[in-house]
Amino acid sequence: MFIVFLIILTVIAYYINFRRIRKPLYELSGKLPDIGSFPILGHTHWFIGGPEKLLTNIKQLVKLLEESQSAVNKVWIGPSLYVVTLNPADVQKILESSLQKDSSYKFLQNWLGNGLFVAPVNIWKMHRRILLPIFHNRFIEDYIEVFGTQGSILVDRLEERVGKSEFDAYTYITSCMLDIVFETAMGEKMDVQHNPDTPYVRARNTVMSIIGMRFFKAWMQPDALFNLTSYSKLQKETIELTHKFTDEVVKRKRMEFDKYGESKTNGRKDLLELLLEKNPNFTDEQLREHIDSITIAGNDTTALVISYTLLMLGSHQDHQEKVYQESKDIFGDSKRIPTKDDINKMDYLERVIKETMRLYTVVPIIARETQEEVKLSSCTIPAGVGCAVLPFVMHRSEKLWGPDADSFNPDRFLPEISAKRHPCAYIPFSFGARNCIGRHFGMLAMKSILANILRTYKVTSKTSCDRLKIEILLIPVSGHLLTIEKR
Numbered sequence: 001m002f003i004v005f006l007i008i009l010t011v012i013a014y015y016i017n018f019r020r021i022r023k024p025l026y027e028l029s030g031k032l033p034d035i036g037s038f039p040i041l042g043h044t045h046w047f048i049g050g051p052e053k054l055l056t057n058i059k060q061l062v063k064l065l066e067e068s069q070s071a072v073n074k075v076w077i078g079p080s081l082y083v084v085t086l087n088p089a090d091v092q093k094i095l096e097s098s099l100q101k102d103s104s105y106k107f108l109q110n111w112l113g114n115g116l117f118v119a120p121v122n123i124w125k126m127h128r129r130i131l132l133p134i135f136h137n138r139f140i141e142d143y144i145e146v147f148g149t150q151g152s153i154l155v156d157r158l159e160e161r162v163g164k165s166e167f168d169a170y171t172y173i174t175s176c177m178l179d180i181v182f183e184t185a186m187g188e189k190m191d192v193q194h195n196p197d198t199p200y201v202r203a204r205n206t207v208m209s210i211i212g213m214r215f216f217k218a219w220m221q222p223d224a225l226f227n228l229t230s231y232s233k234l235q236k237e238t239i240e241l242t243h244k245f246t247d248e249v250v251k252r253k254r255m256e257f258d259k260y261g262e263s264k265t266n267g268r269k270d271l272l273e274l275l276l277e278k279n280p281n282f283t284d285e286q287l288r289e290h291i292d293s294i295t296i297a298g299n300d301t302t303a304l305v306i307s308y309t310l311l312m313l314g315s316h317q318d319h320q321e322k323v324y325q326e327s328k329d330i331f332g333d334s335k336r337i338p339t340k341d342d343i344n345k346m347d348y349l350e351r352v353i354k355e356t357m358r359l360y361t362v363v364p365i366i367a368r369e370t371q372e373e374v375k376l377s378s379c380t381i382p383a384g385v386g387c388a389v390l391p392f393v394m395h396r397s398e399k400l401w402g403p404d405a406d407s408f409n410p411d412r413f414l415p416e417i418s419a420k421r422h423p424c425a426y427i428p429f430s431f432g433a434r435n436c437i438g439r440h441f442g443m444l445a446m447k448s449i450l451a452n453i454l455r456t457y458k459v460t461s462k463t464s465c466d467r468l469k470i471e472i473l474l475i476p477v478s479g480h481l482l483t484i485e486k487r
């Protein structure tokens with residue numbers, strides 16, 4: 001009897017302390033409108049279901065929040081409070097002041113450790129300063145030859161699809177991007193384009209899908225439950241396999257560096273070599289974490305945008321014709337791979353890519369945590385609160401983009417029109433000091449590859465891209481289906 005009494009007393013004391021520590025959260029919550037929530041459950045019920053249902057629910061919930069007329073709203077997922085805003089000025093304040101990733105990114109940490117993408121803010125600050133110079137244009141532009149060479153291999157591979165039935169373009173493009181990121185990040189010529197089914201690529205895909213599943217399946221989230229499933233063992237084995245691969249490359253590069261004092265005497269340097277030169281004090285583990293983060297953050301994002309752009313041009317032939325004419329003006333009949341000058345002239349293609357990233361924002365959600373008080377337009381958020389930024393929803397908001405927000409119009413990105421928009425109305429690469437470090441790399445690679453494809457083939461797409469799902473990234477439910485014919 002006494003023990004039962006003691007347990008009840010402990011639970012009550014724990015609960016009172018829990019409420020006391022979280023008092024600022026409840027005070028903030030009390031000031032924000034209560035929309036779409038259930039008692040106790042909060043908004044958790046909106047986040048139950050498969051990846052497609054999840055996206056539909058998020059869109060419906062956001063619509064309710066938008067109608068509330070409040071610039072800042074709240075969402076309770078279990079015990080976690082998230083502040084949600086679609087107001088660009090508030091988004092800017094959040095992304096500039098809150099550089100800590102939200103706790104939901106922790107599932108990536110087993111794999112990427114303290115690599116830039118998930119590193120806690122104290123480590124991130126030091127490492128971002130070291131990594132920033134190696135993403136400078138003068139290094140990244142050295143990779144334009146790799147983008148062109150791999151793009152030409154892709155064009156050759158696509159030949160087998162000419163005049164045939166619909167196929168999923170993404171499978172071809174993701175192999176090409178993998179070859180690009182491996183060669184530029186660590187000097188490894190993987191030739192995934194010709195050997196897509198290697199144990200490494202399989203392991204990598206397995207880890208991605210297990211982590212993706214954990215993000216959105218509530219019951220898989222607590223480590224205690226996850227560790228009971230067979231996925232836990234599989235994740236451990238496959239992560240070990242991917243780590244072993246990068247570890248071996250890092251070890252080899254470190255030996256070269258120790259022997260010669262620098263990585264190579266002349267010629268193009270990969271990102272790992274540049275990183276070693278910039279900071280030889282990085283441990284091998286830190287180098288692996290950064291290189292793995294770069295290859296993971298840089299591959300699927302870029303491959304998805306290229307695939308969505310092909311779908312958009314496949315269903316908007318007038319815009320495809322303009323892109324084709326632009327490439328005719330640049331290349332004439334030359335078959336050369338795109339140079340820096342060629343890429344700089346691809347203004348229309350760049351607008352097409354930007355408009356595609358607006359409608360199909362491949363990183364649809366960015367979640368941060370406040371580290372100090374942040375004053376927003378209608379309230380002040382205390383430290384320790386989650387903030388959800390929803391670029392995918394903002395990019396389709398009629399308030400920000402007008403009544404034709406859902407239609408494809410690359411001229412929204414004419415410089416004079418872009419200049420009139422709030423800088424946070426359009427954030428496919430996020431914003432502020434923790435934005436995408438690889439955005440210049442990504443843009444050059446995407447323009448080079450798309451130009452290579454579109455000057456060789458005319459693409460057609462009949463698939464409507466209305467059905468989408470979130471699996472960390474934004475994916476079309478029925479794939480990126482295209483037919484192609486030779487120009």
Ligand code: HEM
Binds near residue numbers: 116438
């Ligand atoms: C179209 C292509 C790309 C898109 C749309 C994209 C988008 C983004 C976004 C939205 C973030 C911030 C995510 C967040 O805060 O949750 C991010 C971060 C990052 N991206 Fe990209 N990305 C692209 C290509 C690349 C490429 C090509 C690379 C590397 C070669 C890269 C490397 C990174 C890294 C390392 C981070 C973490 C930066 C940090 O926390 O300091 N990304 N990216």
